[in-house]
Amino acid sequence: MDHFPNLSFASDYMEGAHPAIMQRLAETNLLQSAGYGTDEFSEAARRKVRTACRAPEADVYFLVGGTQANATVIGALLKSYQGVLAPASAHINVHEAGAIELGGHRVITLPHTDGKLSAETVLAALAAYDEDETREHTVMPGMVYISQPTETGMLYSLAELQAISDVCRMYGLPLYVDGARLAYALACPENDVTLADLARLCDVFYIGGTKCGALFGEAVVIPQHGFIPHFFSIIKQHGALLAKGRICALQFDALFTDGLYDTIGRTAIEAADRIRTALREAGYREAYPSPTNQIFVLLDKEKARRIAERVELSFSENVDETHCVIRFVTSWATTGENVDRLIRVLKEE
Amino acid sequence: MDHFPNLSFASDYMEGAHPAIMQRLAETNLLQSAGYGTDEFSEAARRKVRTACRAPEADVYFLVGGTQANATVIGALLKSYQGVLAPASAHINVHEAGAIELGGHRVITLPHTDGKLSAETVLAALAAYDEDETREHTVMPGMVYISQPTETGMLYSLAELQAISDVCRMYGLPLYVDGARLAYALACPENDVTLADLARLCDVFYIGGTKCGALFGEAVVIPQHGFIPHFFSIIKQHGALLAKGRICALQFDALFTDGLYDTIGRTAIEAADRIRTALREAGYREAYPSPTNQIFVLLDKEKARRIAERVELSFSENVDETHCVIRFVTSWATTGENVDRLIRVLKEE
Amino acid sequence: MDHFPNLSFASDYMEGAHPAIMQRLAETNLLQSAGYGTDEFSEAARRKVRTACRAPEADVYFLVGGTQANATVIGALLKSYQGVLAPASAHINVHEAGAIELGGHRVITLPHTDGKLSAETVLAALAAYDEDETREHTVMPGMVYISQPTETGMLYSLAELQAISDVCRMYGLPLYVDGARLAYALACPENDVTLADLARLCDVFYIGGTKCGALFGEAVVIPQHGFIPHFFSIIKQHGALLAKGRICALQFDALFTDGLYDTIGRTAIEAADRIRTALREAGYREAYPSPTNQIFVLLDKEKARRIAERVELSFSENVDETHCVIRFVTSWATTGENVDRLIRVLKEE
Amino acid sequence: MDHFPNLSFASDYMEGAHPAIMQRLAETNLLQSAGYGTDEFSEAARRKVRTACRAPEADVYFLVGGTQANATVIGALLKSYQGVLAPASAHINVHEAGAIELGGHRVITLPHTDGKLSAETVLAALAAYDEDETREHTVMPGMVYISQPTETGMLYSLAELQAISDVCRMYGLPLYVDGARLAYALACPENDVTLADLARLCDVFYIGGTKCGALFGEAVVIPQHGFIPHFFSIIKQHGALLAKGRICALQFDALFTDGLYDTIGRTAIEAADRIRTALREAGYREAYPSPTNQIFVLLDKEKARRIAERVELSFSENVDETHCVIRFVTSWATTGENVDRLIRVLKEE
Secondary structure, eight states, X not given: OOSOSSOBOSOSOSSOOOHHHHHHHHHHTTOOOOSTTOSHXXXXXXXXXXXXXXXXXXXXXXESOXXXXXXXXXXXXXXXXXXXXXXXXXXXXXXXTTHHHHTTOXXXXXXXXXXXXXXXXXXXXXXXXXXXXXXXXXXXEEEEEEESSOTTSOOOOHHHHXXXXXXXXXXXXXXXXXXXXXXXXXXXXXXXXXXXXXXXXOSXXXXXXXXXXXXXXXXXXXXXXXXXXXXXXXXXXXXXXXXTHHHHHHHHHHHTSTTHHHHHHHHHHHHHHHHHHHHHHTTOEESSOOOSSEEEEEEEHHHHHHHHHHSBOOOEEEOSSSEEEEEEEOOTTOOHHHHHHHHHHHHHO | OOSOSSOBOSOSOSSOOOHHHHHHHHHHTXXXXXXXXXXXXXXXXXXXXXXXXXXXXXXXXXXXXXXXXXHHHHHHHSOTTEEEEEETTOHHHHSSTTHHHHTTOOEEEEOOBTTBOOHHHHHHHHHHHHHOTTGGGSOEEEEEEEESSOTTSOOOOHHHHHHHHHHHHHHTOOEEXXXXXXXXXXXXXXXXXXXXXXXXXXXXXXEEOGGGTSSSOEEEEESSTTSSTTHHHHHXXXXXXXXXXXXXXXXXXXXXXXXXXXXXXXXXXXXXXHHHHHHHHTTOEESXXXXXXXXXXXXXXXXXXXXXXXSBOOOEEEOSSSEEEEEXXXXXXXXXXXXXXXXXXXXXX | OOSXXXXXXXXXXXXXXXXXXXXXXHHHTTOOOOSTTOSHHHHHHHHHHHHHTTOTTOEEEEESXXXXXXXXXHHHHSOTTEEEEEETTOHHHHSSTTHHHHTTOOEEEEOOBTTBOOHHHHHHHHHHHHHXXXXXXXXXXXXXXXXXXXXXXXXXXXXXXXXXXXXXXXXTOOEEEEETTHHHHHTOTTOOOOHHHHHHHOSEEEEEOTTTTSSSOEEEEESSTTSSTTHHHHHHHTTOOOTTXXXXXXXXXXXXXXXXXXXXXXXXXXXXXHHHHHHHHTTOEESSOOOSSEEEEEEEHHHHHHHHHHSBOOOEEEOSSSEEEEEEEOOTTOOHHHHHHHHHHHHHO | OOSOSSOBOSOSXXXXXOHHHHHHHHHHTTOOOOSTTOSHHHHHHHHXXXXXXXXXXXXXXXXXXXXXXXXXXXXXXXXXXXXXXXXXXOHXXXXXXXXXXXXXXXXXXXXXXXXXOOHHHHHHHHHHHHHOTTGGGSOEEEEEEXXXXXXXXXXXXXXXXXXXXXXXXXXXXXXXXXXXXXXXXXXXXXXXXXXXXXXXXXXXXXXXXXXXXXXXXXXEEESSTTSSTXXXXXXXXXXXXXXXXXXXXXXXXXXXXXXXXXXXXXXXXXXXXXXXXXXXXXXXXXXXOOOSSEEEEEXXXXXXXXXXHHSBOOOEEEOSSSEEXXXXXXXXXXXXXXXXXXXXXXXXX
């Protein structure tokens, strides 16, 4: 069976949508509206996103998925001869099947710590480009891409983000933040980066819906109005323009009504924190000190195999002959009962 | 107001989804499944599509939208130095913002009648290429793109489609049919092309969902299993892979359960036929003899202006100083009451 | 035999280079210089081109061939979502194997007369785009491409070029002129467009070398310094940067020394004029009233066949069952003796 | 002054062409021939290249430059969703300004030793791809690119090349060898890889002309006839088709007449060997044990500065605060007298 009636911590996109979102879609279903995001539902959702980001002038676009959003934004920001600076672990480098290159651009990979770039690393890369006498024969850095949280669930602090933003602005490079799992960053007690901070420090970022309770959808936020001219056409050219644009917008309307986006994040983080506590008590070792909704555990393969027989997982990475890393992911849909069951499994194995 | 509480025949993508689809999404909403279309819901939907197409070996993929499906399929079928033959009126040539060119390919436009290519036109283009002594300096035709129905609602007959298919096979060129509004073709009394015919005569086609009752989604059918190797990666590279693939698949599951796709088409065609009859009785002239759910009326601009004050329309094209073409579109959601109201307007003006 | 010891009017790129060019290459052959056009020979050639164009601030780049120059310039001028307006007969549309599309852009073809666009046609296309309510779903016109002379040897007058330039500037679109055979335009008595006019009215143009006496090479002129930032890297990215850049530059140095480019053009035009006079006297019909170095003759196929047995030709186009068009091309290398021989053939057949 | 009348070891593309090449161009200059490499001169040159490679069936194409050849070949060999495996130091990764990405493909970089990939590294990369459960979300390796010699002048032995070829064939991946400086590899006493070996073990390779005595030009060799269908059109689409194709071909005709390509290589290697001997005697340290025409010397910056005042160099790389690497390059044009002068400088500083 492919849909797991039992215990699963495989990912945060295994269910449909948060019931409040389903409700919003159902109640508007037979109303008529114009297409392509030019409707009043979409406009209302954009207003809510702007308010949440304290960015009253922001351009907001609702795209269907993360790879699509990344390819469209990066294709819009780069000149033909430029590449995007990113940590080697970046989603655009690892798991987007060459979508950036299809658009004609290189992902210029940089060293990172747990998926995080430092301002120093970015600065060094830009300085190295400037000092390279053969730079006109190389790919020019044209923007910076990072994720909050990273692929392994880590967070940039406000100070770290500010520092990267400062370097970008000094060099005139747009900073773009991929927020596929942003709800889970925002809800972390450790987190000190707000949506308003992102709007202040980034040139473009997206607020993830697909992995944060929506059926699908990512809200691309461009804080400075008009920063990307003709972005509508660019979205269309990338095959990323939804005819019934409202279907995406309505979901973000729900996510930004009555604090749902926060609630979704908090639910997942509380579940993850309970699991983390149990893991520590049972003597497990975390592979990365992730405070968000992904927990990476380093353990011996035999034990991993036994756990995987009882819990649905989707990620396993070999570390050496006898050890591997497995991942538990919580979400808005994780129940306390299932957390209890998982903790039981972890203690028994 | 952007969502029209009143009378609208602007398009067939103004509502959400057919209630049966909303029902299917709601009832499965909290079930868990694997991502990216590898789940059992997606497999079930694929089986239903295969059955409907009498193509038991077909590869079936669910994509989000039409431009996306076209760019992905065409990018997959063409070699880097090839272009796609299409009528000049084709959606890929007119309204996709250069998505095909972004992928590196030319749309090679051919003359057409009401949006339809003839087998003779395709043959002539291929023969001209073969006879051109400078052909190695030109763009090589690599496939043929047509729509059923066309942009202006016209149908290919089975004989016409067979003839185009024969030319394509003689020359070894894939034939691809864009079925954005396929339900409305299939439901026409005039139509003699079945899904099974499409599966037999095309190399790839898509069954439209977005404009035929779904929230979004197009089912790409590749009748011959394995005809496009690595199509999954190609979809991913085009940013067209839905994380919660089941959300698209479940909608097609519903569309191909209890004949819903047929019902949707029939509802729209019956409404359109009633409007067409009223138009003729009232002495209006149709711009194209479309038998599907789009009706194009040629009339003087003053009259068009008056009608547009009372009925929401989205399409108007100038013909000369004093005349224009307006369009009425029906759909699965068109009610008999609104058809009555429209007919009243048409008779009064 | 492939190199024709006998009578040939097949094209203007059948020999090596004008002897003065060979002489310049030979006398500098063992001198050393820096690569990639950063050397003093290249700088000297740029100065001569600037002087000839009365464009003291111009950026000048030497590229190897016409398709390469077109793809590189057009790729540099267009945004990702834009296309290039061009007559349907344009080289970029007909004989460049999809090089512009490989770079991600559409060639937006316009109607023309003998390969010439009119300002009215350009204006109409731009106005139609502006008035199209769906324009954001279409390919945005981003620049204008024309050729001087056209593919069939016709000339834009200064008034015509000025009018097109005016439209382009009104709409903020760059105007680019492909001058593959520019020498033959400049040398025509009918011509009233100088290099200085091109520099004044265009944003980019290229002065053809390959078909005008060089071994190869086209001088891309950008009258306004800095108009295309990072053009060096764009050239490199297009594989269009010659390591020994001086080899191309030295040829243009020779072409713009002692009026060689004029001499080359004049030699070809005088030969073509003698042939045209003989054709009229012998009752032949010209297919286009070309005043440049290409002469297109409309005649019955049998006669064409007989001529082709005695004269090497490379172009023949069927007009109807019994008629075709053949082409005679003169060049800097055409001798008076061979013109006499051709005239004899034309009179005898 | 940019052309160095004095002592220069900056690169191997500072002069025009070997006098035998200039002679061949001069003596054929006024002969007429067909364009685009369809002429008899080109055919004769192809025959000579086939003979030299003992590859009687090989397709041979003459392209203008290395970046152009790489972009064209790689664009032809890869499917849209594939990338090219290459050492991180590869020219396509470092110094081609994103030409491969412009064509839509990723350069998948691998660890290397002095620019050389090992068969084990390639095998590990291919195995890792096969074992990656998420591989359909990643860029698929589609071919392998290496250089002989490498960027730092190192050689693959026949055994090493054979091993890489074996891995490629086991996995069905084309192997492509960039031979920009191939003459200098072939002439090395240490070298045991012949042109015939390359033809046997690679799917495509190119024999460098630009850096080996030609004005410009690289001979792309495809040992198996028809391995790349429509390569002519692909070349044209990349703007890489020379109108006067013979100008490139005649140079390779000369290079493969009377052993000129060997002579050119030997002249450079003998000069380099004399310099290497002198360096060792004078106690200098080589940064890489290159046996070809590039010598990389590690020394303190002050000494490097003093040498650079007396000898023209083009390459300098910082190693640490006080040390750097400088490069001496010899060529077919290096005279014994200048080698003596350089040795004197090295001993005096």
